[in-house]
Amino acid sequence: MTFIEGGVCAALGFRAAGIHVGVKTSNLSKKDLALIVSDVPCAAAAVYTKNAVKAAPLLVTREHLADGRAQAVLVNSGNANACAPDGEENARRSCRAAAKALGLDERDVVVASTGVIGQRLPVEKIEQGVEKLVPLLSRTGSHDAALAIMTTDTVKKEYAVETVIGGKTVRIGGIAKGSGMIHPNMGTMLCFVTTDCAMTPETAKSALLEAVRVSFNRISVDGDTSTNDMACLLANGLAGNDPIAGPGADYDVFVEALKALCTKLAINMAADGEGAKHLVICTVTGARTEEDAETLAKSVISSTLTKAAIFGADANWGRVLCAMGYSGVEFDPDTVDVAFESAAGRIDVCKNGRGLEFDEDQAKKILSEHDVTIDIRLEGGKASCTCWGCDITYDYIKINGDYRT
């Protein structure tokens, strides 16, 4: 498996585009409508936020994907269409507009939104915008589409990978957005993945679930699980491989490649957390179960106090132990070792649950790098897990103290 160029259009038969249609009113140069289309119908699957308050487009998409089939994805940024008047009707109108412009059935359109909650979606702008968007669709449109789904994101997230399945080269590409209101619980962001690998809708669903579990569900920016999170996979089969219809070697190869792609997108999302200056990588080894390891690592990356310590390049490992302690996982604190690690080196700060003497200057240097690893080792078993987060900064407060206006 290798990483390749092309993002969400890397797979055969996919085109994309992104433009500004006016949903984002504050900045007229910012793109806010993206469209991804396959030349042929796709097996399709999606996972959605676990938040009980679900945005209207998620409900409509769930309905449209009931038959495991889709051919286009329409996404707007700037307005979440959640808790908004006429939400469901406006999500349907968006699909209808895209379907009409593309000559598709509206039930083959996936729709998603991201932005402010509670305001009416300016659906007329989307209806008019789609007309302009369709002629712009191209095999090199991934970049524009990736820009058009961003909100407070500072960098676009687009990646693609290539592997061989059943003697055929298959490609998987994706774009994603996510910067705030990010916390592991199903989708936790928007992510659209396309592939030319042939498979059944059930296979697409199961592969997506497996990949999301170890990628997007293992990052956190601020502990807030959004109302709009969605990850979606479209598989159009143009690679010409024998369709994957269930478990087996082909399925495993595809899932591994999909995991690699989603993990890359997820890590980028964590690193681009609102206001973040650091990517925080927390690795737990020696846990009883993978679930325990994940819960411990997530608790550490989600701890506001640990995030503030990383921001201050302060080797305050006590907060790491504290966050492990309230995670709900049973473990023996007296077996815990903690080290901080980065491109500047590695430093042991805690051994068997007790503080070690360490060089504060060296620790500061290690923690001042962009990517910082918190390495936690237990003696409870053989399971391990890595989760990704970011620090909390003045800019996070600034961005979120005045998001709507």
Added chain:
Amino acid sequence: MTFIEGGVCAALGFRAAGIHVGVKTSNLSKKDLALIVSDVPCAAAAVYTKNAVKAAPLLVTREHLADGRAQAVLVNSGNANACAPDGEENARRSCRAAAKALGLDERDVVVASTGVIGQRLPVEKIEQGVEKLVPLLSRTGSHDAALAIMTTDTVKKEYAVETVIGGKTVRIGGIAKGSGMIHPNMGTMLCFVTTDCAMTPETAKSALLEAVRVSFNRISVDGDTSTNDMACLLANGLAGNDPIAGPGADYDVFVEALKALCTKLAINMAADGEGAKHLVICTVTGARTEEDAETLAKSVISSTLTKAAIFGADANWGRVLCAMGYSGVEFDPDTVDVAFESAAGRIDVCKNGRGLEFDEDQAKKILSEHDVTIDIRLEGGKASCTCWGCDITYDYIKINGDYRT
């Protein structure tokens, strides 16, 4: 029941003192050792953090309170004695020093610590300090004791109430500390309550649990549950009432007074959250159960994004609904009404789960007051609950980015 002066020494027979002995090394004028003593033995009970990583003094205190009896409380700030070398031995040495200076059995001494995790407790300073502390004990020492248990707190928390039980006037007084690493899960801070009301140890335990449940367990500053949290009640019986030995009218009167005291201390703690500029009061009514109402309210006050919105005086009620949605409670989003309220007025922002048109300037004015109420109404049942939190500010990041050094 009325509020009275005197704090932790308001009840008959209690003396207290607080001095600087050198555990806090950064600021030589800051008190760091407090002692509270009863003239006679007390029925005593405590509740502790649910964090799996428990500080050594909690383990020692739990052992000492196994017989439901205590006569003195020794507390240091500046060092948590958690995950620290020789933690348990140093907690015992602290108790022993206090017991010796007071002429008590060391098993009648409650010990607590708060401050940096993972560093060795400078127990010698405490041993020497206790010698100087005992001669300073006085009926007016609550103020000094309240100062000596503070860490990043900016205001001391001391209150007392008076009520009549069995024809006798009884007093309940307390001091508390807590500013960061505050999240509802048992104690979540340090709080020491004294009373001259006569009761059995079992009664003290059950009354304390009831009071903590509706006060300290309903506040959150940053979602981090500390390793050192403890709330402790000492009842010396000097009011002369017939000892309360179980349920009944006397018990109910005492518990109501204790709840009022603990709630006052808890609200002060939330308002004094690290860096906080606002006290956030979240009231949920119309929930199916009190537990549901509490979970919803806690989720809202704990949401980093909601806290950032309050900091920015931004009426971003979508984040309120979002936080309710990921709380895990089942409810119908289409029945949710939200209003913001303060001394500057009240404004409805969401009706039946949909945004209302509202005056942004008026909303800004309401949210600019120090005390801000988020009033949430459901149509799920008749249960309600209020929880207290604070906003997140640049100062929170500043305080916690460099706490140790």
